[in-house]
Amino acid sequence: MPLQAAESFVVKDIRVEGLQRVEPGTVFSYLPIQVGETFTQAKGAESIKALYSTGFFRDVQIQAQGNVLIVIVEERPTISRIEFTGMKEFDQEVVRKSLRAVGVAEARFYDKALIDKAEQELKRQYVSKGLYAAEVVATVTPVERNQVAIFFNIDEGPVAKIQEINFIGNKVFSESTLLGEMQLKTGGWLSWYSKDNLYSKQKLTADLETIRSYYLNRGYLEFVIDSTQVSITPDKKGIFLTISISEGKKFTVKNMRLAGELLGKEAELKQVLALKAGDTFSSAKLAETTKAIAEILGSYGYAFASINPQPDIRRDLAEVDITLVVDPGRRVYVRQVNITGNAKTRDVVVRREMRQFESSWFDSDKIRLSKERIGRLGYFTETDISTADVPGSPDQVDVNVAVKEKPTGAINIGAGFSSTEKLILSAGINQENAFGTGTAIGLNFSLGKINQNLTLSQFDPYFTDDGISRYTDLYYRSSKPLYYVGDPDYQIKTVGSNIKFGVPYTEVDRVFFGTGIEIFSIYATTNTPIPYQQYVQDFGTSVPGRLQTYNVPITAAWARDGRDSALIPSKGSLQQLSAEVGTPVGDLTFYRLFGQYQKYHSFSKGNILSFNGEVGYGEAYGSKPFPIMKNYFVGGIGSVRGYAPGSLGPNYFNTITGTFQPTGGQSKIVTNVEYTFPVPGSGVDKTLRLFTFVDGGNAFGENINLVLRYSYGLGLSWISPLGPLKFSYGLPVNAQPTDNIQRLQFQVGTAF
Structure with missing residues (x-):
C-alpha cells in the first residue's frame, strides 16, 4: 500500500529492501520511527528525509503492508577507483589525501556535487601555481556491482610568466629597489634555473610581506598595501602585476x-x-x-x-x-622531560644532550641549547621541544622533546673527478648511530691516480658519562706525490692506527689527546726527487732505494666551532690548534704545530665575507732531520688558487723531465679572503653561488723566508645532486719562473 493511502497504524515490523552494501542496522539507526510506535503521514515524510540526508541513497520509498512498514531504497553507487591523467605539478598521493578529506575517496559513495567541488578545487590549486590555462575535467564511468570509476583528465598547460610588475604610490623608494626585494621577477638569463618569472600566489603573498617589512623596518609605521591586481593576457600565458601602496610618514x-x-x-x-x-x-x-x-x-x-x-x-x-x-606570568620548574619519536635511538642518547634538567627551574637558554645539541647529533630530521602544563600544579611544566628519526646507515659507491686526481672511485659502509647507541662506525676506501686510502674507524661521542669522546681508526694509505712524471716507482706507503680522546670543557670548546703508530715505506729510484733520495740514503734499510721506518706520535688539539653550518657557513667562526710530536719510541723525532682561524660575516641577500688563515710549523729534535713525509704542501683549491696543487715552496730541477718539482716544506702559511654572493637572478639560493677571492701563501724549508705567493680571481660553487662542485679561475700576482701555474681549477663529486 503506497504511503499516500496509508492510514495511521501501530508498526509491528519494519522491513528494508534494496540494500547492497549498507547494513540494515544503519538504516534502522536513522529511522525516526520504531516498532511499536504509531505510523503517521508526518512520520513517513520525516523518515524519507532522514534517509536521504545520510547521502547513502539516491531514492527512498516507504510503503505499508498491513501493520508492516516497508522501506525500499536504491543505494548510491560507490567509487571503485580514482585516477589522474596528465597531472605533473602535484603529487597524486597528496591530492588523493586532500580529496579524501572532503569525502571523495575509493569505497565511498558517489556524490556528483562533491565531484564537481573537487574539480573546481583542483582548478583553483593550479591557478595558485600560475597555471591559468589548466583544464580539469572529471569523467564518471559506471562499472559492475553498482560502482563508478572517477577519472580526472588534466591538461596543465603552460605556466603563466610574469611580463611586468608595477608599483603605484611609491615615492621614497624606487621601483627597482622594491623589485630587488621580491622573489618574483620579470625574468632574466638565469630564470630557467630559478623559475623566478613563474607566477605563484604563495610567492606573491611572501613578496608583499617582504615589501611591508622593508618599509616597517625603515620607519614607515603606517605603511599599507592598498591593493594588488593580477591581470592575465587572453592566451593565459602572461601575467601583469600592479601593486598599489601608501607609504605614509617616516617615524x-x-x-x-x-x-x-x-x-x-x-x-x-x-x-x-x-x-x-x-x-x-x-x-x-x-x-x-x-x-x-x-x-x-x-x-x-x-x-x-x-x-x-x-x-x-x-x-x-x-x-x-x-x-x-x-x-612575566608565573615562575615554573620542570617536573619531567619526555622524549618521543626515537624508535631506534636509545633514550639516553637524546637525554644526555639535554641541558634543561628535571626538578630545576625552567630556563629558556638551556632549552635552546638542548635543541641545538640534539640537532647537531645528525640522527634526526626534526627536533621540537615544547612545554605542557601539569594539571593541578600551576608552578610545574613538562618538557616534551619530539624527534623524527632519519636513516643513519649508508652503503655508498661513489665516483668523482678533480683537475689533480682525475677519476676518483670510492666506496664505504657507515653507520652513524650503530644499534641506537650514538656510536659511529665506518669502513671506507678511495682510489685515485695519486692517493689510495682504506680506513676502518669508530667514534664514541660518550666514551664516558661526562662527555669524553673516543676516536679510533686503522688505515692504509698509498701516495704517489705530485709531479712523479718519469718515476713510476716513486711511492710512499703508510700503515697506521690512532686513538684520540676529546674532552669538552665548555659547550663549544673541546680539547683532544691521542697517540698512535705509523709505519712508512718510501720507494725511490734515481729519478725520484733528490731530497727524497737523500733521506732514503741516510736513513734507509739495507734494501737499496727503500726506507722503512715507524713513528709513535703524541697528538694534542683544541677546537672551537661556532659556525652555523659546516657545509655552507654564513656566520660564526672556527678556531683550532693542534700539535703532533714524534716520540723517541719510534724512529722519527719531530714536532708539528698547526693553527687555523676562520671567520664568516653574513650580509643581506646571501652575501658572505669570509676569512681563512692557516699556519703550520715543523721542526726536528735529536740527531735526525725533519721527516720529509711530514712536509706541508701549498697550492690549489683549498690553499692558494691559480697555482698547481702542492706546487709552492721548496723545489728542485728534474733534469729528466726538465721541470721544477716541489718537495713540500716544514712550515706553511695560507691566507684566503673570499666574498660569496648569489648568482644574479637566483634570489638567495645558497646552493648556487659566485665568489671572488684573494689568496696568499707558501711552504718553507728549514730556513723560513716569508715571501708569499698571491693570487686573485673568481669562481662558482654549486651543491649539485651529485655533491659539491667548485670552479675557480685564479690569476697569480707575483709568480716566479719556478712556479707551476694552473689558472682554471675544479673539483666535483661525492658518494652517490
Whole structure:
C-alpha cells in the first residue's frame, strides 16, 4: 500500500529492501520511527528525509503492508577507483589525501556535487601555481556491482610568466629597489634555473610581506598595501602585476619605556633594547627586543612571559612612543622531560644532550641549547621541544622533546673527478648511530691516480658519562706525490692506527689527546726527487732505494666551532690548534704545530665575507732531520688558487723531465679572503653561488723566508645532486719562473 493511502497504524515490523552494501542496522539507526510506535503521514515524510540526508541513497520509498512498514531504497553507487591523467605539478598521493578529506575517496559513495567541488578545487590549486590555462575535467564511468570509476583528465598547460610588475604610490623608494626585494621577477638569463618569472600566489603573498617589512623596518609605521591586481593576457600565458601602496610618514622613536612587572631586572632588560630613543622605527628591532626580553625572563624560570608593545603615534611630529608592557606570568620548574619519536635511538642518547634538567627551574637558554645539541647529533630530521602544563600544579611544566628519526646507515659507491686526481672511485659502509647507541662506525676506501686510502674507524661521542669522546681508526694509505712524471716507482706507503680522546670543557670548546703508530715505506729510484733520495740514503734499510721506518706520535688539539653550518657557513667562526710530536719510541723525532682561524660575516641577500688563515710549523729534535713525509704542501683549491696543487715552496730541477718539482716544506702559511654572493637572478639560493677571492701563501724549508705567493680571481660553487662542485679561475700576482701555474681549477663529486 503506497504511503499516500496509508492510514495511521501501530508498526509491528519494519522491513528494508534494496540494500547492497549498507547494513540494515544503519538504516534502522536513522529511522525516526520504531516498532511499536504509531505510523503517521508526518512520520513517513520525516523518515524519507532522514534517509536521504545520510547521502547513502539516491531514492527512498516507504510503503505499508498491513501493520508492516516497508522501506525500499536504491543505494548510491560507490567509487571503485580514482585516477589522474596528465597531472605533473602535484603529487597524486597528496591530492588523493586532500580529496579524501572532503569525502571523495575509493569505497565511498558517489556524490556528483562533491565531484564537481573537487574539480573546481583542483582548478583553483593550479591557478595558485600560475597555471591559468589548466583544464580539469572529471569523467564518471559506471562499472559492475553498482560502482563508478572517477577519472580526472588534466591538461596543465603552460605556466603563466610574469611580463611586468608595477608599483603605484611609491615615492621614497624606487621601483627597482622594491623589485630587488621580491622573489618574483620579470625574468632574466638565469630564470630557467630559478623559475623566478613563474607566477605563484604563495610567492606573491611572501613578496608583499617582504615589501611591508622593508618599509616597517625603515620607519614607515603606517605603511599599507592598498591593493594588488593580477591581470592575465587572453592566451593565459602572461601575467601583469600592479601593486598599489601608501607609504605614509617616516617615524622616529621619541621614547622607549618598560612597564608592568619587571621583577627588579629593569637594568638588565634595558640592555637588550635593540630600539632606543632617537632611532628610526624598525619592526624587526622591536621584534628582536621583545624576543630578547622574553628569553631573559625565560632564563629565570618564567616560561610564559608576554611582552606587549603599545605604540603612541604622534602623526604631526612623525614621532612614536613605545611602551613595552611586561607580564612575566608565573615562575615554573620542570617536573619531567619526555622524549618521543626515537624508535631506534636509545633514550639516553637524546637525554644526555639535554641541558634543561628535571626538578630545576625552567630556563629558556638551556632549552635552546638542548635543541641545538640534539640537532647537531645528525640522527634526526626534526627536533621540537615544547612545554605542557601539569594539571593541578600551576608552578610545574613538562618538557616534551619530539624527534623524527632519519636513516643513519649508508652503503655508498661513489665516483668523482678533480683537475689533480682525475677519476676518483670510492666506496664505504657507515653507520652513524650503530644499534641506537650514538656510536659511529665506518669502513671506507678511495682510489685515485695519486692517493689510495682504506680506513676502518669508530667514534664514541660518550666514551664516558661526562662527555669524553673516543676516536679510533686503522688505515692504509698509498701516495704517489705530485709531479712523479718519469718515476713510476716513486711511492710512499703508510700503515697506521690512532686513538684520540676529546674532552669538552665548555659547550663549544673541546680539547683532544691521542697517540698512535705509523709505519712508512718510501720507494725511490734515481729519478725520484733528490731530497727524497737523500733521506732514503741516510736513513734507509739495507734494501737499496727503500726506507722503512715507524713513528709513535703524541697528538694534542683544541677546537672551537661556532659556525652555523659546516657545509655552507654564513656566520660564526672556527678556531683550532693542534700539535703532533714524534716520540723517541719510534724512529722519527719531530714536532708539528698547526693553527687555523676562520671567520664568516653574513650580509643581506646571501652575501658572505669570509676569512681563512692557516699556519703550520715543523721542526726536528735529536740527531735526525725533519721527516720529509711530514712536509706541508701549498697550492690549489683549498690553499692558494691559480697555482698547481702542492706546487709552492721548496723545489728542485728534474733534469729528466726538465721541470721544477716541489718537495713540500716544514712550515706553511695560507691566507684566503673570499666574498660569496648569489648568482644574479637566483634570489638567495645558497646552493648556487659566485665568489671572488684573494689568496696568499707558501711552504718553507728549514730556513723560513716569508715571501708569499698571491693570487686573485673568481669562481662558482654549486651543491649539485651529485655533491659539491667548485670552479675557480685564479690569476697569480707575483709568480716566479719556478712556479707551476694552473689558472682554471675544479673539483666535483661525492658518494652517490
